[in-house]
Amino acid sequence: MPIKKVDKIWMNGKLVDWDDAKIHVLSHVVHYGSSWFEGIRCYETKRGAAIFRLDAHLRRLYDSTKMYRAPIPYTPAQLEEGIKETIRANNLKACYIRPVAYRGYGDMGVNPLSCPVDVMIAVWEWGAYLGGGALDSGIDVCVSSWSRSAPNTFPSMAKAGGNYLNSQLIKMEAILAGYAEGIALDACGNVSEGSGENIFLVRDEVLYTPPVSAAILPGITRLCVIHLAEDLGYKVVEASIPREMLFIADEVFFTGTAAEVTPIRSVDRIPVGEAKPGPITLQLQRSFFDIVQNANDKYHWLKFI
Numbered sequence: 396m397p398i399k400k401v402d403k404i405w406m407n408g409k410l411v412d413w414d415d416a417k418i419h420v421l422s423h424v425v426h427y428g429s430s431w432f433e434g435i436r437c438y439e440t441k442r443g444a445a446i447f448r449l450d451a452h453l454r455r456l457y458d459s460t461k462m463y464r465a466p467i468p469y470t471p472a473q474l475e476e477g478i479k480e481t482i483r484a485n486n487l488k489a490c491y492i493r494p495v496a497y498r499g500y501g502d503m504g505v506n507p508l509s510c511p512v513d514v515m516i517a518v519w520e521w522g523a524y525l526g527g528g529a530l531d532s533g534i535d536v537c538v539s540s541w542s543r544s545a546p547n548t549f550p551s552m553a554k555a556g557g558n559y560l561n562s563q564l565i566k567m568e569a570i571l572a573g574y575a576e577g578i579a580l581d582a583c584g585n586v587s588e589g590s591g592e593n594i595f596l597v598r599d600e601v602l603y604t605p606p607v608s609a610a611i612l613p614g615i616t617r618l619c620v621i622h623l624a625e626d627l628g629y630k631v632v633e634a635s636i637p638r639e640m641l642f643i644a645d646e647v648f649f650t651g652t653a654a655e656v657t658p659i660r661s662v663d664r665i666p667v668g669e670a671k672p673g674p675i676t677l678q679l680q681r682s683f684f685d686i687v688q689n690a691n692d693k694y695h696w697l698k699f700i
C-alpha cells in the first residue's frame with residue numbers, strides 16, 4: 396500500500412516536515428534491526444476522533460524496549476501528548492499511528508549500549524489492511540513454510556523491528572502463492588499467528604487461540620476480542636492448537652490493529668466452514684466496530700482527542 400503523505404512527523408520531541416524526517420545511514424537500527432514499535436488506530440467515532448487502547452499500546456512499547464535494555468528517554472505521558480500533537484498537526488481524524496523507538500547514531504558494532512534511543516511518531520491514513528472486501532467477505536490464507544522463532548531466540552513478546560524479517564518471509568511467500576496472508580506455526584509445529592495478526596478458531600461455539608508461549612505477539616486486539624467473546628457468553632480457550640485444527644474449524648479469523656477482525660474463508664484452499672465469514676466472527680466484528688465507530692464503549696477503550 397503506497398504511503399499517503401501528510402505534513403508533519405514527530406522526532407525526538409519536535410514536529411518536523413515529512414520530507415525532513417531522516418536519520419543517518421550509520422544509525423544502529425539500519426544495520427542491526429534495533430527498533431521497537433507500535434501500531435495504533437485512531438477512529439472517527441460518532442463522538443469524535445478517539446485513539447483505541449492507547450495505554451495498552453504504550454505499555455507494550457515500554458515492555459518491548461525494556462527487554463532490550465533500551466530505555467525510552469520520554470515518559471508515557473510525553474509520548475501520549477506527542478501522538479495527539481502529531482494527529483492534530485496533520486488535521487487527521489481517522490488514522491494509523493506508528494511510534495518507533497530505535498537505536499540511533501553513535502557507535503558502530505553490534506553492542507548497542509552506547510547508541511542513543513531515539514523516538515519518532517508518524518501518522519497516516521490506512522484502510523483495510525488485508526485488501527478491499529477482506530472484512531466483509533473474508534480472505535484466503537495458507538500455512539507458511541516459515542515458522543515463528545523458537546523459544547529463547549527472538550523474544551516474540553517484544554514488537555521489535557527485527558522480528559518482522561520473519562513476518563516478511565511469511566507474507567511474501569503467501570502473496571506470491573496467491574494468498575492474502577500466511578499462518579505461521581511455532582517451533583513445535585502448533586499454530587502461532589499471521590505475519591501481522593493473531594488468530595482465533597471456533598469449533599462448536601468455543602473459541603480457541605494460541606497462548607503467549609506459542610511465539611505470538613501478545614496482541615491488544617486479541618485481548619479485546621477475548622473480553623468481547625466472554626461477555627457474549629462464549630468460552631475462550633488459550634491452548635496449543637495443532638495445525639489440523641485449522642482445517643476442521645467452523646470459523647477462523649485474524650485480529651490486529653491493522654487487520655481489525657478479519658474473517659478467514661479458506662486455509663490451504665480447504666474451505667473454512669461454508670467458505671464465508673461465520674456467525675460468531677461476524678458477531679465479534681460487530682461488537683468491535685460498535686465500540687470504534689459508534690463509541691459504544693463500556694470498556695473505556697477509547698481516548699478522545
Ligand code: PPE
Pocket residue numbers: 433434435562588589590591592593611612613614615616617650651652653654
Ligand atoms: N502479531 C503480529 C506479528 C503483529 O505484527 C500484530 C500487529 C499482531 C499480532 C496484532 O497485535 P495488535 O495490533 O496489538 O492487536 N501488527 C501491526 C503491524 C502490521 C504492519 O504491517 O505493520 C498492526 O496491526 O498494526
